[in-house]
Structure formats: C-alpha cells, structure tokens
Amino acid sequence: MHYNLTSHIVLNKVSENLYHPKTAVERSELTRFEKIHTDIFPKSEDAVDNIADAIEREIKDKAQENKPCILALGTGQSLTPIYEELVRRHQYQGLSFRNVIVFNVYDYFPQKQGSVITSLQQLRDRLLDHIDINPEHIFSPDGSVAQENIQKQCALYEQQIQKFGGLDIALLGIGRCGNIAANEPGSVITSTSRLILIDSVSREEMTMSFGGQEPVPPCSITMGISTILSARHIFLTAWGDDKADIIQKTVEGPITEDIPASFLQAHNDTHVVIDLAAAAKLTRIVHPWLVSSCKWDDKLTCAAVVWLCEKTQKPILKLTNKDYNSNGLSELLALYGSAYNCNIRIFNHLQHTITGWPGGKPNDDDTYRPERATPFPKRVVIFSPHPDDDVISMGGTLHRLVEQGHDVHIAYETSGDIAVNDEEVTRFMHFLNGFNQLFMNAGDQVIVNMYHDIKQFLANKREGDIDTQDVRTIKGLIRRGEARTACTYNGVHSDHVHFLDLPFYESGRVEKYPMTERDVNIVRRLLQDIKPHQIFVAGDLADPHGTHRKCTDAVLAAIDLEQQAGAEWLRDCRVWMYRGAWAEWDVKDIEMCVPMSPEQLRHKRNAILKHASQADFAPFLGNDERLFWQRAEDRNRATAKKYDDLGLACYEAMEAFVEYKRD
Structure with missing residues (x-):
C-alpha cells in the first residue's frame, strides 16, 4: 500500500535532464543561477536514500580508520524519513552507530524540570533510541540550566565539538523563514552556540510538537552559523511545494542575515537535497528557457x-x-x-479552463470544456480534511454542483476537534446543562456530573495538557454541527454528509499519528459505496501541521488500491485537487477555473461563517493572520484578477482546480 502518493504529485512534467543532468557541462549551464550544489530527485524517497547513503559511507569510512564519526543533527519534520531509513538500515542491514557521536543542533529554553517536549527527546524518539549508539556519545544543549549559566554551557558545547575533531556531517532541515537549527533571521555568519529568541514563524511551526503557540518556550539554545559552517559536509533537506519559495531564496538569492540558510553559500561542500516539489521555484525548473x-x-x-x-x-x-x-x-x-x-x-x-459547469454541461459539446458532459447527473464526493475546508476552498463550486443537479456527498475526514477553543466547550455545556434543568424534570444526573467534571478539568487545565475524551468529543460535536449547518445552507442532503473520523488524527495533539491502513480502508469503503464520477481532494499540502497531506494520501491510497483491484467505477471517474486555505494554484497549472459573481462569493462567505467556532478565532492560522474566510475571498479575487490581467474574461472571483492524473 502506498501511503505517500502526494509526494509523487508534480504539476509540470519536468524533463529529466533538468533535474538530473548527464554531464558536468550540462549541470553547469542548468545551475548557473544556483549558488549551492543542489540535487533534485523526482521523489522524496530517492532523496532520502541519497542522504542516507552519504551518512552510511561516512560512518563506515571512519570506522575503518578507527575514528569517530561526528554528526550534527536537527529535528525538523523533513529529517524524519531520513532517520527512519537509517533505523531501517541498522535493524535490517547491520549498520552500526557504535563509532558515531551526535550533537543535537538546538533545544528549547527554558525547560521545566522533567519536560517531555524537548528537541533531544524528539531526536531520541526518531533515531537515537532505535540504534546502537553509545549514550555517552550524545550531546545536546540543556534547556533546564539557569540563564546565567547558558554562556558557560555554550562554550563547553563548542569545546566538546572541537575535542572530537570537529563535525563531519551537519544534517539540517530548513524553516519557512530560512532558519537552520534555531538560527533565526538576523543571525550573523560569525555566530557560535548561544541563546536566541524564537521567531514568530518558527513558533508557529513548533506548535506541531507543543499543541499550540502558548506552550512553546520563548527561546532556544542553538548551534551557531559558524559552528555549522565548520562541518566538513552539510546536507540541507526540504520536501514539498510549501518549501519551494525559501529554497529558491536560499539557493539562488543573495547571502543575507534575513535568510540564515543563505550563509551555506559560503561553504565549499554543502548539498541541498530536495524533491521536485521543493525545487518548483528554482530557475531551471520553473523557467528552464532561461x-x-x-x-x-x-x-x-x-x-x-x-x-x-x-x-x-x-x-x-x-x-x-x-x-x-x-x-x-x-x-x-x-x-x-x-x-x-x-x-x-x-x-x-x-x-477553455473557465467553466460555470464544474460537473460538465449536459447535452452540450464538451470538446473544449475541462469536464465531460456525461454522465449527468454525476455522483460527486468532496473530501474535506477539516470540517470547513470544503467551503473555504471550493464553496462556490460546491454550491454550483448542487444547484446544477449533481448527487453531491461531503466527506469530512477528521473531527477537527483540536481547533475548537475551550470557551466554545464551556458555552456548549452551559446550554446543555440549562436545557437539562429546564426540560428534563429534575435533570439527568449523567449530564450534571459531566458538566461538573468538564468545568473542573477546564478550570485546572495547563498549557500542553491533552483534553479528556469527553472534551474532545464535545469539540468534535461542535464542529459536526457547524458542518451540517453549512451543508444544509448549500443544499446538501443530510444523508450525504459523512464524518469519517480518520484514526490518525485522534492523538489529542497537533502532532498526529502516522496514517495507516485503517485510515485508507475507511476512505475506500466510502468510495466503494458511492462509486463517484468526480472526486475533489485537498491539493493544498502546505498546511503546516500536515493534516491535509495525510488526508489526501489516504484518499489517493484508497484510489490506488481500487485501481489495482480493477474497480469498474474508476474508469469513469476524475479526481480534482483544490486549494484555498493555505495557497492557490498558479495560472499556468490551472485546468479548471470556476467563476463566481459577487452574489455567489457572498454565499460562499456565509457558508464559511456557519463554522462559528472558526469565524472570529482559529488557533492554527499559520503565517497568515487573516481569518480563513478572508483568505478565501482574497485568493479567489486574486485568481480572477490574474485572468483579467492576461486579457481573459473579468469576474468577481474564481476557484481553481488541477486534475490528479493516476499513473
């Protein structure tokens, strides 16, 4: 079963010679705008193998010389698959780490005594606890020391690196603001290990581990830029189109303190290793004619x-x-x-990409339309990762499909419970308790007890605490109710609204469980029941917490299994990818664009606002401070303006889609 088919999505068929030149001369021509050696792979799995091979070679070469191999390791999400591959090679191919010494590149400050959320613990969970490394060979900044002792600790940390002969390999991810380790914008090239304030963008990325921004410590103790540059070999990794902008600035832009990763241009053996999606903004990929x-x-x-x-x-x-x-x-x-x-x-x-008939126009010539005229009406499944992504990303198209007579199903893939504020639970429980007292005679004691327990839990809840199952259930019910209200507003029948509650999401934290066969089978059963002619999925994979990607992976894996099984319904089914919550498609990639009038845009806004718990406050907005209804309108208007600027028809707003092509 393929769990990562989203990593195979490439919007443009990139010629292999552009990312894999055959000769040094070809590479020199293609990479003339690139200031760091950059290796691009069609799939992230290939890139992971490339880095793991290099690390394995270094470890074995040092072992043959009877020397230690000194690694500086980060803990970003992009490094997780590399660690998984190294663990696999240890467990199944005998790769030993007995001669490896690891320096964790940063950790949070201050840390409360016994804190389980530390960068070192993440590194242990993903790599160190699964290999045969000597525990005495693991070094890390200590975020629990008194602030007055940090400078002394950092000096000792630098001395330990030098004591072992310096770093052989530094393995790093890159943050959305160009930070490496915890060197935030403003860091200088001469910086050594030190205490640093965490940037607001980095804080948002760290909510994956902490469950929100509030519990994220204000500072980090980080390995400095000059310390990183002292490594003999440096690998910088990134996967996915959400990192394409910062990779382009790092690799092709000027060296600047605003993008600390750009200092890697000054190193003589740095390799940026990325997939095609992360390379999407590099000149040789996006503008190869240059x-x-x-x-x-x-x-x-x-x-x-x-x-x-x-x-x-x-x-x-x-x-x-x-x-x-x-x-x-x-x-x-x-x-x-x-x-x-x-x-x-x-x-x-x-x-020809513009159509007011997203399900196809019946009894009409569809030669130049993005969707076919038959069959009509179509059975349509719209997969929504969270309970509001459907209306945020394609609310106008959804309403058109219903109005034009198609059999529209909405499948909400997760409960979305962690995005509900505790105040909403309190308000809901006040109502339920009052209703109980007014209409249930003396009152249902079960509700009374639950009301008391929840009220007490919320009163004593600390930062980072996981909600009780009852609280999470209530938060999920709140979002279900909002989703049903929005569906009713859009004319979707109640029996066509499906809540899948995929298990991977139910961790109670921002960081979710791995997506598994259980998730895929839930999606597959729904598809087998409906046998749709059209499927809409989230192509908006820049969601900073990864839920969109996992949800779409589950859908694509289910489709892949149905294809392998020879399912008849798939032969007459098209899969469309939408965006809107986190990004928008480039005009060059759009294959179907659905226009909206001012009235239709207003209807879409009203549908989004039916999700009342998210209307005025949403806890996971990412780097964009606009609320989701504002983003949706701005992006839809911007798409319409781009079409207008190109000399095409002028509309109030437009929703854009790209077709997912199965191999």
Missing part, C-alpha cells in the same frame, strides 16, 4: 507566455515578436511562426 533549450509542450509554453505577460505587464494578445525575442523566448517564435500564433494558442487554452 538556462537551456527546451522541449516545448503546451504546459511549458503556457508557463512561458504567462511569465512573459507578467514581465512585460501586457495581456496575452498584446505580446509582440520583440517581447519574445528580448526575453529569451525566440524558440517559441521559431516553433509557432509568430507571436500572434503562439498568443492565440495560449489564450484559447486558458479560456
């Missing part, structure tokens, strides 16, 4: 023309031969004969 001759297909031509429009500030049909020649696109003139011919082709291509 570094190489291209094999032009419609998708690449569209990307080039949209880029040219943005560069020249012109709509498509006003581009001239001179515009193409002056901006490195003369190959397109040779291919199409003139700017006019190329312009018309791309204009028509983008025009």
Whole structure:
C-alpha cells in the first residue's frame, strides 16, 4: 500500500535532464543561477536514500580508520524519513552507530524540570533510541540550566565539538523563514552556540510538537552559523511545494542575515537535497528557457507566455515578436511562426479552463470544456480534511454542483476537534446543562456530573495538557454541527454528509499519528459505496501541521488500491485537487477555473461563517493572520484578477482546480 502518493504529485512534467543532468557541462549551464550544489530527485524517497547513503559511507569510512564519526543533527519534520531509513538500515542491514557521536543542533529554553517536549527527546524518539549508539556519545544543549549559566554551557558545547575533531556531517532541515537549527533571521555568519529568541514563524511551526503557540518556550539554545559552517559536509533537506519559495531564496538569492540558510553559500561542500516539489521555484525548473533549450509542450509554453505577460505587464494578445525575442523566448517564435500564433494558442487554452459547469454541461459539446458532459447527473464526493475546508476552498463550486443537479456527498475526514477553543466547550455545556434543568424534570444526573467534571478539568487545565475524551468529543460535536449547518445552507442532503473520523488524527495533539491502513480502508469503503464520477481532494499540502497531506494520501491510497483491484467505477471517474486555505494554484497549472459573481462569493462567505467556532478565532492560522474566510475571498479575487490581467474574461472571483492524473 502506498501511503505517500502526494509526494509523487508534480504539476509540470519536468524533463529529466533538468533535474538530473548527464554531464558536468550540462549541470553547469542548468545551475548557473544556483549558488549551492543542489540535487533534485523526482521523489522524496530517492532523496532520502541519497542522504542516507552519504551518512552510511561516512560512518563506515571512519570506522575503518578507527575514528569517530561526528554528526550534527536537527529535528525538523523533513529529517524524519531520513532517520527512519537509517533505523531501517541498522535493524535490517547491520549498520552500526557504535563509532558515531551526535550533537543535537538546538533545544528549547527554558525547560521545566522533567519536560517531555524537548528537541533531544524528539531526536531520541526518531533515531537515537532505535540504534546502537553509545549514550555517552550524545550531546545536546540543556534547556533546564539557569540563564546565567547558558554562556558557560555554550562554550563547553563548542569545546566538546572541537575535542572530537570537529563535525563531519551537519544534517539540517530548513524553516519557512530560512532558519537552520534555531538560527533565526538576523543571525550573523560569525555566530557560535548561544541563546536566541524564537521567531514568530518558527513558533508557529513548533506548535506541531507543543499543541499550540502558548506552550512553546520563548527561546532556544542553538548551534551557531559558524559552528555549522565548520562541518566538513552539510546536507540541507526540504520536501514539498510549501518549501519551494525559501529554497529558491536560499539557493539562488543573495547571502543575507534575513535568510540564515543563505550563509551555506559560503561553504565549499554543502548539498541541498530536495524533491521536485521543493525545487518548483528554482530557475531551471520553473523557467528552464532561461538556462537551456527546451522541449516545448503546451504546459511549458503556457508557463512561458504567462511569465512573459507578467514581465512585460501586457495581456496575452498584446505580446509582440520583440517581447519574445528580448526575453529569451525566440524558440517559441521559431516553433509557432509568430507571436500572434503562439498568443492565440495560449489564450484559447486558458479560456477553455473557465467553466460555470464544474460537473460538465449536459447535452452540450464538451470538446473544449475541462469536464465531460456525461454522465449527468454525476455522483460527486468532496473530501474535506477539516470540517470547513470544503467551503473555504471550493464553496462556490460546491454550491454550483448542487444547484446544477449533481448527487453531491461531503466527506469530512477528521473531527477537527483540536481547533475548537475551550470557551466554545464551556458555552456548549452551559446550554446543555440549562436545557437539562429546564426540560428534563429534575435533570439527568449523567449530564450534571459531566458538566461538573468538564468545568473542573477546564478550570485546572495547563498549557500542553491533552483534553479528556469527553472534551474532545464535545469539540468534535461542535464542529459536526457547524458542518451540517453549512451543508444544509448549500443544499446538501443530510444523508450525504459523512464524518469519517480518520484514526490518525485522534492523538489529542497537533502532532498526529502516522496514517495507516485503517485510515485508507475507511476512505475506500466510502468510495466503494458511492462509486463517484468526480472526486475533489485537498491539493493544498502546505498546511503546516500536515493534516491535509495525510488526508489526501489516504484518499489517493484508497484510489490506488481500487485501481489495482480493477474497480469498474474508476474508469469513469476524475479526481480534482483544490486549494484555498493555505495557497492557490498558479495560472499556468490551472485546468479548471470556476467563476463566481459577487452574489455567489457572498454565499460562499456565509457558508464559511456557519463554522462559528472558526469565524472570529482559529488557533492554527499559520503565517497568515487573516481569518480563513478572508483568505478565501482574497485568493479567489486574486485568481480572477490574474485572468483579467492576461486579457481573459473579468469576474468577481474564481476557484481553481488541477486534475490528479493516476499513473
């Protein structure tokens, strides 16, 4: 069973020569904008093997020389699959870590005595407790020391590194603000191990471990930039398109204190090892015509023309031969004969992505429509990771599908309970207790006792405490009620609303359990029951806590199993990916764009606001402080403006989709 099919999603068919050049000359040409050696792999699994191979070689080479292998290790999420692979090699291939000495690159400060949430503990859970490393060979900053002793501890930490001969390999992830270890923006290249204030963006990323921003300690004790740069080999990893922007700035941008990872440009043996999604903004991937001759297909031509429009500030049909020649696109003139011919082709291509019939227009020629006319009506399943992602990301399209007579099912994949504020539980319990007293005679003692227990728990709840099962159930019920209300508002029948409550989500913390066969089978049974003609899934994989990715992985794994089993219904089913909560599709990638009038956009907003617990406050907004209804409107209007700027039809707002192609 494949649990990570989202990592295989590549929006553009990238020619292998762009990410895997065959000769040094080809690499030199392709990477002329890159200031750090960057290895791109089509799948994250291939990249993981590449790094694990390098670490294994270093460990064995040092063992043969009877020397220790000194590793500086981070604890970011991107490093977890590498640690899993190293553990696998230890357990099944005999890779020994007896000669390995590990330096944890940072830990939180201050730490309460006995705190279980530490960077070192995360490193133990993911790697150290599963290999044969000598416990005396593990070193880490201690976040429990008194503040006046930190400077002395940091000096000792640096001395220990030097005592063992310096770092052989530093293995690092990269944060969304370009931080490496806990070196936040503003760090200088000469910095050594020290105490540092955690940046607000990093704090948001750390909520995965702490269950919210409040419990995250204010500071970290981190290995400094100069200490990291002293390592003989450095590996920096990132997976997924949510890291594409910061990777581009790190690899191709200037060295700047604003992006600490950019200091790696000053190192003579740093390897950035990433998948194609994380490489999506590098010049050789996104604008290959600037570094190489291209094999032009419609998708690449569209990307080039949209880029040219943005560069020249012109709509498509006003581009001239001179515009193409002056901006490195003369190959397109040779291919199409003139700017006019190329312009018309791309204009028509983008025009054909626009449709007011997301389920297909019945009894009509669908040659140039993104969705087929038959069958009609279609059975449609919209998978929503949280109980409001459906209306946030495709509320306008959802309403159109219902209005146009399709058989629409909504599948809410998780309870969304951790995103409900404790005040909502108190308000709900006040109502329930009052209702009990007014309408249940002397009152139901079970409810009275539960009301007392929950009230007491919430009064004594501390930062980082996991909610009781009763509290989590009530929070889930609150979100269920809101989802049902929104579905009723959109005209979705109550028996077409499905709450899957996938088990991976029910950890009670922001950090979830691994997605397993149980999750996939729940999704698969629903698909087998409905046998849909259309499936909509979250392609918005930049959700900082990973729920969207896991939910979509569960759907794609279920589809994959059905395909292997030869399911007949799949032959007449298309899968569409939506975005909206965390990002939006680039125009060049959009394959279906559904316009909305001002009234339809207002209807979408009202559906989002039916989720009252999320309307005025949502605990996991990420780096974007706008509420989700504001993001949705801004992004939908921005998509419409991009189409307008390209000289296409002008709408109030638009929702965009990309089709998921099964291999």
